[in-house]
Amino acid sequence: MRLSSTNFASGELLVELRRDASVPLYRQLEIGIRDRIRQGLLRTGTVMPATRALAADLGLSRGVVVEAYQQLVAEGYLVSWTGGYTQVAPTVASSPVAQQKTAAGGPPRIDFRYSKPDVSRFPRAAWLRSIRKVLNETPNSSLAYLDGRGSTELREALADYLNRVRGTSARPENMLICSGFAQGSRLLLDVLAAAGYRRLAVEDPSDNEVREVAIKAGLETVGVPVSDTGLDVAALERSGADVVLVTAAHQFPTGAVASARTRAALIAWATAHDALIIEDDYDAEYRYDRDPIGAMQGLAPESVVYAGTASKTLAPGLRLGWLILPSRLVEPTSVAKVNDDRGSPVLDQLTFADFVARGEFDRHLRRMRPRYRQLRDTLVGRLAEQIPDLVPIGVSAGLHVMTWLPPDLTEVAVADAAAEQGVGIYGLAPYWVTKNGPGGLVFGYGGLTEPAIIEGVDLLANAIASLRRQ
Amino acid sequence: MRLSSTNFASGELLVELRRDASVPLYRQLEIGIRDRIRQGLLRTGTVMPATRALAADLGLSRGVVVEAYQQLVAEGYLVSWTGGYTQVAPTVASSPVAQQKTAAGGPPRIDFRYSKPDVSRFPRAAWLRSIRKVLNETPNSSLAYLDGRGSTELREALADYLNRVRGTSARPENMLICSGFAQGSRLLLDVLAAAGYRRLAVEDPSDNEVREVAIKAGLETVGVPVSDTGLDVAALERSGADVVLVTAAHQFPTGAVASARTRAALIAWATAHDALIIEDDYDAEYRYDRDPIGAMQGLAPESVVYAGTASKTLAPGLRLGWLILPSRLVEPTSVAKVNDDRGSPVLDQLTFADFVARGEFDRHLRRMRPRYRQLRDTLVGRLAEQIPDLVPIGVSAGLHVMTWLPPDLTEVAVADAAAEQGVGIYGLAPYWVTKNGPGGLVFGYGGLTEPAIIEGVDLLANAIASLRRQ
Numbered sequence: 001m002r003l004s005s006t007n008f009a010s011g012e013l014l015v016e017l018r019r020d021a022s023v024p025l026y027r028q029l030e031i032g033i034r035d036r037i038r039q040g041l042l043r044t045g046t047v048m049p050a051t052r053a054l055a056a057d058l059g060l061s062r063g064v065v066v067e068a069y070q071q072l073v074a075e076g077y078l079v080s081w082t083g084g085y086t087q088v089a090p091t092v093a094s095s096p097v098a099q100q101k102t103a104a105g106g107p108p109r110i111d112f113r114y115s116k117p118d119v120s121r122f123p124r125a126a127w128l129r130s131i132r133k134v135l136n137e138t139p140n141s142s143l144a145y146l147d148g149r150g151s152t153e154l155r156e157a158l159a160d161y162l163n164r165v166r167g168t169s170a171r172p173e174n175m176l177i178c179s180g181f182a183q184g185s186r187l188l189l190d191v192l193a194a195a196g197y198r199r200l201a202v203e204d205p206s207d208n209e210v211r212e213v214a215i216k217a218g219l220e221t222v223g224v225p226v227s228d229t230g231l232d233v234a235a236l237e238r239s240g241a242d243v244v245l246v247t248a249a250h251q252f253p254t255g256a257v258a259s260a261r262t263r264a265a266l267i268a269w270a271t272a273h274d275a276l277i278i279e280d281d282y283d284a285e286y287r288y289d290r291d292p293i294g295a296m297q298g299l300a301p302e303s304v305v306y307a308g309t310a311s312k313t314l315a316p317g318l319r320l321g322w323l324i325l326p327s328r329l330v331e332p333t334s335v336a337k338v339n340d341d342r343g344s345p346v347l348d349q350l351t352f353a354d355f356v357a358r359g360e361f362d363r364h365l366r367r368m369r370p371r372y373r374q375l376r377d378t379l380v381g382r383l384a385e386q387i388p389d390l391v392p393i394g395v396s397a398g399l400h401v402m403t404w405l406p407p408d409l410t411e412v413a414v415a416d417a418a419a420e421q422g423v424g425i426y427g428l429a430p431y432w433v434t435k436n437g438p439g440g441l442v443f444g445y446g447g448l449t450e451p452a453i454i455e456g457v458d459l460l461a462n463a464i465a466s467l468r469r470q
Numbered sequence: 471m472r473l474s475s476t477n478f479a480s481g482e483l484l485v486e487l488r489r490d491a492s493v494p495l496y497r498q499l500e501i502g503i504r505d506r507i508r509q510g511l512l513r514t515g516t517v518m519p520a521t522r523a524l525a526a527d528l529g530l531s532r533g534v535v536v537e538a539y540q541q542l543v544a545e546g547y548l549v550s551w552t553g554g555y556t557q558v559a560p561t562v563a564s565s566p567v568a569q570q571k572t573a574a575g576g577p578p579r580i581d582f583r584y585s586k587p588d589v590s591r592f593p594r595a596a597w598l599r600s601i602r603k604v605l606n607e608t609p610n611s612s613l614a615y616l617d618g619r620g621s622t623e624l625r626e627a628l629a630d631y632l633n634r635v636r637g638t639s640a641r642p643e644n645m646l647i648c649s650g651f652a653q654g655s656r657l658l659l660d661v662l663a664a665a666g667y668r669r670l671a672v673e674d675p676s677d678n679e680v681r682e683v684a685i686k687a688g689l690e691t692v693g694v695p696v697s698d699t700g701l702d703v704a705a706l707e708r709s710g711a712d713v714v715l716v717t718a719a720h721q722f723p724t725g726a727v728a729s730a731r732t733r734a735a736l737i738a739w740a741t742a743h744d745a746l747i748i749e750d751d752y753d754a755e756y757r758y759d760r761d762p763i764g765a766m767q768g769l770a771p772e773s774v775v776y777a778g779t780a781s782k783t784l785a786p787g788l789r790l791g792w793l794i795l796p797s798r799l800v801e802p803t804s805v806a807k808v809n810d811d812r813g814s815p816v817l818d819q820l821t822f823a824d825f826v827a828r829g830e831f832d833r834h835l836r837r838m839r840p841r842y843r844q845l846r847d848t849l850v851g852r853l854a855e856q857i858p859d860l861v862p863i864g865v866s867a868g869l870h871v872m873t874w875l876p877p878d879l880t881e882v883a884v885a886d887a888a889a890e891q892g893v894g895i896y897g898l899a900p901y902w903v904t905k906n907g908p909g910g911l912v913f914g915y916g917g918l919t920e921p922a923i924i925e926g927v928d929l930l931a932n933a934i935a936s937l938r939r940q
Binding site (some may be wrong): 182 | 490531533539540595598599602606608609612613777786789811812815850907917
């Protein structure tokens with residue numbers, strides 16, 4: 001490879017790629033370019049070859065090159081300019097000192113942040129088949145404004161799917177399509193506040209964002225402890241809450257699965273107090289070791305709001321979510337949806353409907369389950385080897401595991417030390433509701449590769465070892 | 471055509487179609503089937519042929535049949551069942567009495583309701599080309615969660631387009647993509663209320679929905695009169711407002727175009743009072759008789775929020791809108807967007823970006839402009855012939871015209887009499903802010919055909935004549 005501080009001519013950037021390797025091509029290309037930048041072989045200000053030209057030189061599709069560049073832009077190694085050219089970033093000097101500074105200040109190279117599914121496996125070809133069918137066949141009237149619940153086709157397809165796979169009791173009339181759980185929960189909590197609900201109980205620990213939404217809606221929030229069998233229903237009883245939000249199938253962040261007893265007690269509580277359960281079934285499609293447990297909604301459809309999303313199964317960028325609502329909440333929630341944004345975009349809805357109805361969603365999940373299980377096994381195995389005092393819990397499902405921290409380590413110290421190694425790792429602190437609980441770490445693995453997980457755990461082990469030497 | 475009260479065998483439903491006619495095939499099929507139902511030739515409960523079979527029999531694409539069925543389902547002539555079959559509706563008896571009752575109670579057969587562009591001209595093939603390109607080329611990282619302003623590609627493409635066509639002064643960094651004006655205005659008004667703005671002036675008359683949103687955001691609203699040269703800026707000055715919402719390019723509903731003097735006075739007002747102008751440029755792409763007038767935003771980018779939408783140009787079901795924001799509002803509005811729904815769906819954004827960047831949006835508008843002008847000419851001409859005392863105003867742009875009502879007619883009486891003829895026509899009453907003004911009618915024509923406009927005006931003439939005979 002010749003190096004230049006000005007433009008490349010065709011054929012000037014050569015990266016060795018192994019076609020049969022398990023590492024995807026874009027990732028190999030990305031690693032190759034990153035290493036050359038780090039080693040000073042590609043200097044600051046160097047204009048990178050056009051994606052089309054480099055793709056032709058290396059015998060790749062252009063998308064592979066775009067993907068690699070984009071990742072390096074996101075990491076700060078490259079900058080892309082509106083004129084359409086890409087440069088080695090001025091801030092990435094090739095000296096080791098400056099490099100380390102960048103690693104600590106910029107986004108982590110290996111990021112265990114939760115909520116990143118593997119979008120590289122998004123079923124692009126199948127999705128295109130569905131949208132082609134929709135554009136060929138959908139009647140014009142579908143392109144006008146929708147009813148607030150969403151397109152009939154999608155509500156029918158999802159009701160069939162959820163009843164079959166999640167054991168819900170959904171009817172198309174009781175379903176509402178929304179822009180992910182973010183919008184769905186906001187609309188729902190607004191409707192509940194207007195309907196006279198006052199106090200929302202949330203799991204402690206649990207996702208913090210929805211609490212802010214609840215407070216904005218005018219609801220009090222109260223934390224109720226979770227154990228490895230799910231929510232403490234006796235504590236819920238004492239809390240005076242009239243609505244509770246649970247992640248019963250796979251608690252976030254602890255990964256606990258609510259026992260049959262907990263589930264029955266929750267429904268008994270709702271029935272006795274005329275209270276409502278919101279069941280956030282955010283990642284239940286990914287379950288690895290045991291049979292899936294049906295949604296609670298199927299047991300008590302008039303006491304449970306079921307919430308699901310395509311963000312964890314397909315891609316967050318789709319912004320597709322759904323609610324199954326008790327009859328009395330259908331009308332006000334649909335009105336709230338219409339007032340909010342006049343309904344979700346229709347082509348996406350019809351495409352997803354076709355995708356689900358043709359069994360592509362099932363096929364996609366069947367393909368992804370063993371892959372995620374493999375990532376989980378890699379993570380759990382490497383942790384056991386390298387950092388045996390971090391013991392993963394909640395491993396049976398989902399796209400993350402959690403570990404408690406030994407008492408000599410704090411979340412902040414571990415996260416800072418990991419960041420210096422280029423690893424993003426996150427503590428439990430934001431998730432505690434009532435008061436800070438014991439320290440712990442959440443490992444999201446869905447968007448990572450096996451080599452990245454292994455390297456990430458090894459670097460984390462180094463970070464922890466260096467902390468313990470101090 | 472043989473008739474049956476059970477299933478059709480192949481080839482049993484024959485509708486004569488003229489391939490060279492100006493009336494689209496789906497509409498011919500729809501009319502043919504509707505007439506047969508009305509005449510009692512297709513009886514209640516008759517199971518219609520499967521769309522695929524009928525399409526094959528008639529040599530049509532299936533989409534044409536689906537479209538015709540869907541329209542008849544919407545009108546209540548057919549019912550479609552989840553099993554996939556379609557029946558002649560039980561409520562549509564073939565006697566004229568029952569038929570008339572349906573016409574009066576159900577949705578109008580010819581509907582002049584505003585806000586319906588001609589979605590039958592949605593550029594499906596070009597849209598499919600763009601989404602195919604996106605699915606082939608977009609990097610995986612685009613499918614993950616977005617930044618709150620929307621995808622860079624779309625902000626770049628729209629900034630170029632708007633600067634070129636609307637004379638705006640947009641930079642990609644100052645643009646925000648939202649789910650139509652509904653969401654955009656809601657987020658913006660929330661941000662303004664939080665930033666200390668107190669009083670929103672709106673045009674009187676004007677669209678009523680945004681006033682409710684403003685009130686919910688905690689803003690006072692005050693109406694300021696409009697004349698045929700736009701907003702009365704002296705009255706705005708007296709109103710004590712610190713933000714004003716204007717539809718300067720084509721006022722809704724009067725159709726007035728703000729004069730150069732009004733526009734200069736508005737900007738002087740904003741500058742003098744450190745106040746803000748929201749410029750809702752909802753239909754400016756359709757301008758027929760005069761040169762387009764550039765957006766005010768281009769004159770004072772730090773005093774004007776520009777709002778645009780694809781709902782009127784492509785299809786409302788896309789839910790694509792955009793704001794060009796003064797620098798100080800970019801950050802809070804982006805945060806509000808992220809909190810609201812984590813960003814708009816990404817595939818639609820990237821598809822629209824490609825569609826705009828490749829010039830398809832310009833081509834679509836060039837195709838639609840003469841069509842809408844023709845519809846407008848038909849409407850204006852037929853009104854002059856049939857109801858000469860309804861004089862259209864605000865005809866130079868957009869997808870609607872308005873007429874004032876002679877003093878012997880009220881909006882309610884005209885709307886009721888028209889509804890009995892199967893015609894939907896709508897008064898100004900909801901649009902008055904301060905107090906009820908004179909009576910008037912708003913004619914949306916974008917989603918209608920020429921024959922429908924002619925028939926609609928003729929039926930409205932009958933309705934008015936019968937009112938005057940009473």
